[in-house]
Amino acid sequence: MTPPLVFDGVALHPDGAGGLDLVVPHHQAVSVVGEAESGIDRLGAFALALDRPTRGVVRVYGEDVGSLPRRHALAFRRRVGYLPPGDGLLQNLSLRDNVALPLRFGSDLRDRDIEGRLQVMLAAVRLGRVADLRPSQVTDEQRRRAALARALAFDPELVILEQPFDGLSNRVAAELLELARGGETAEGSRRAVLITGQEVPDLLLSRIEQRYRVVHDQLRPET
Numbered sequence: 001m002t003p004p005l006v007f008d009g010v011a012l013h014p015d016g017a018g019g020l021d022l023v024v025p026h027h028q029a030v031s032v033v034g035e036a037e038s039g040i041d042r043l044g045a046f047a048l049a050l051d052r053p054t055r056g057v058v059r060v061y062g063e064d065v066g067s068l069p070r071r072h073a074l075a076f077r078r079r080v081g082y083l084p085p086g087d088g089l090l091q092n093l094s095l096r097d098n099v100a101l102p103l104r105f106g107s108d109l110r111d112r113d114i115e116g117r118l119q120v121m122l123a124a125v126r127l128g129r130v131a132d133l134r135p136s137q138v139t140d141e142q143r144r145r146a147a148l149a150r151a152l153a154f155d156p157e158l159v160i161l162e163q164p165f166d167g168l169s170n171r172v173a174a175e176l177l178e179l180a181r182g183g184e185t186a187e188g189s190r191r192a193v194l195i196t197g198q199e200v201p202d203l204l205l206s207r208i209e210q211r212y213r214v215v216h217d218q219l220r221p222e223t
Contacts, residue, residue, distance in 0.1 A: 001026060002061060002062040003023050003024060003025045003026065003192075004024055004025070004060065004061060004157055004158040004192040005022075005023070005024035005047055005058075005059070005060055005158055005160075005192065005194060006022070006023050006024070006057075006058070006059040007020050007023075007043070007046070007056065007058055008021060008056055008057045008058070008059065009021060009055065009056035009057070010022075010046060010053045010055070010056030010057070011053050011054050011055040011056055011217065012039025012040070012042055012053075012214070012217050013039050014054045018216060018218050019055060019056050019217070020056070020214070020217060020218065020219055021219070022212070022219060024158070024192050024193075024194045025192060026187065026192055027185060027187040027188030027189050027192065028188055028189065028192060028193075028209040028210060029177070029180075029181060029189055029192075029193040029194075029195065029207065029208045029209055029210075030194050030195070030208070030209065030210040030211075030212070031194075031195040031196070031197075031200050031208045031211045031212065032194070032195070032213075032214060032219070033196070033197055033198055033199055033200060033211075033213050033214070033222075034198065034213055034214035035198065036198060038214040038215075038217075039214065039217070040196045040214050041162065041196070043160075044082060044084075044160045044162050044194075044196060046058045046065075046066070047060060047080065047160055047194070048077050048080060048082060048160070049065040049066060049068060049073040049076065049077070052066040053066070060076055060079070060080065060158070061076075061079065061158075063076065078102070078106050078154055079156055079157070079158070080156055080158050080159070080160060081151035081152050081153075081154070081156040081158065081159035081160065081180075081191075082151055082159075082160050082162075083147055083148055083159070083160070083161045083162060083164055083180075084147070084162055085162045085163040085166075086143075086147075087135065087143040087144055087146065087147035088147060089143055089146060091134060091135050091136060092134070093134065094131065094132050094134055095122075095127055095130060095131050095132070095133060095134070095135065095138065095142070095143075095146040096122065096132055098135070098146055098147075098150055099118060099121055099122065099131075099146055099149045099150045100114060100118055100153075101150065102150060102153045102154065103117060103118070103153050106154070107154070117153070121149040121152065121153060122149065124149065124152075124179060125145040125146065125148060125149045126145065127142060127145055127146060127149065130142055140167055140168075141168060141172055144164070144168065144172075144176065145176070148161075148164075148176055148179060148180065151180075152179070152180070152182075155182075156191065157191055157192060158191065158192045158193075159180050159182075159192070159193045159194070160193075160194045160196075161193065161194070161195045161196070162196050162197065163196070163198070164176060164177075164180075164195060165177075165197070165200065165201055165204070166197065170203045170204075173204060174201075174203060174207070177195075177204055177207055177208075178207070180193050181193060181207070
């Protein structure tokens with residue numbers, strides 16, 4: 001079975017000497033941590049074809065996303081749930097409308113079906129009581145919950161989380177990781193998850209099947 005995400009000899013820096021090899025398989029969460037200057041912040045951009053590595057290939061569901069025409073790259077992005085650093089919410093929209101954005105503009109769903117999906121997502125991230133407020137009116141935690149709900153709007157098989165746990169309590173971080181995993185199957189998590197950041201809370205390590213650290217453009221397994 002083709003893995004959801006593969007980095008093959010990918011240079012994290014334009015002048016980097018190394019090449020990063022990483023496979024994010026089905027039914028597993030994978031974390032890649034490193035210092036701010038390590039280049040790990042580029043992994044999500046490469047996977048979403050927002051940027052192209054100077055060397056190496058990134059494959060999403062078996063496709064070299066860096067070589068896709070822009071229209072096809074946009075279609076591929078809808079198959080990947082993405083949580084950017086912070087939250088990336090639009091400040092002039094309510095949390096509800098932020099979560100609804102991909103459904104309204106990236107799907108053919110009827111308004112009734114969109115509303116049904118929204119209710120499910122808002123309940124899952126426990127935002128029902130504040131859904132009609134704007135990002136500036138709620139807490140950092142609530143904004144992160146809304147951003148995760150938006151990332152999961154299409155129920156993707158692959159989710160990329162960048163610095164997802166910064167500033168959150170261990171309890172909330174654990175809850176959001178479980179939402180990203182999407183529940184459990186006989187094989188493991190229902191979704192494949194890639195987590196990037198400078199560190200992952202110790203409490204979550206047992207729920208991440210593969211853990212790596214970037215050192216000099218190379219991956220080192222962490223135990």
